[in-house]
Amino acid sequence: MSEFNFTFEGNLVAKPELEITKGGQTLSRLRVAHSRRRKVEGQWVDAPPMWVHVTAWDDLAERCAKLDKGDTVLVKGRDDLGTWAFIRQDGTPGGILEVTAENVSLSLRFTGAQPVASNHPAGDAWDPATPEPEAERELQAA
16 A cells, blocks of 8 residues: 555544553544635535544644544645545545544634744754753742
8 A cells, every 4th residue: 555645634523532552552544525616617516525544643642632523734644554545424434544644733813822932942852851041041030
């Protein structure tokens, strides 16, 4: 089976499930609905949703378990698990894609959340034991 890497955006249709395997690995299962929009005769039309079953492992799985139903996420992953096609009751085709996540993040496109810039110069490694520059100045001033 060929393996493709890609990134897509979608909405969580349920709260992610967190599990521990018999071998002790942590995994989280996310169900994501991805719909492609296109303009037809000046009107935006949503294509039927593509259902994506995403599996995240280890630390990423634990972070994904904090997400909630309805969150819009960006998923970078690979489709090494399979694709399933089906016909809906109305006769339209549908499909389920199974993906292993390499990264999952919240989309800022439809949220009120604001990104916060880091105080670290690009490329510098961050050591959690080292205080932030502002914190260091406050400590020296005290």
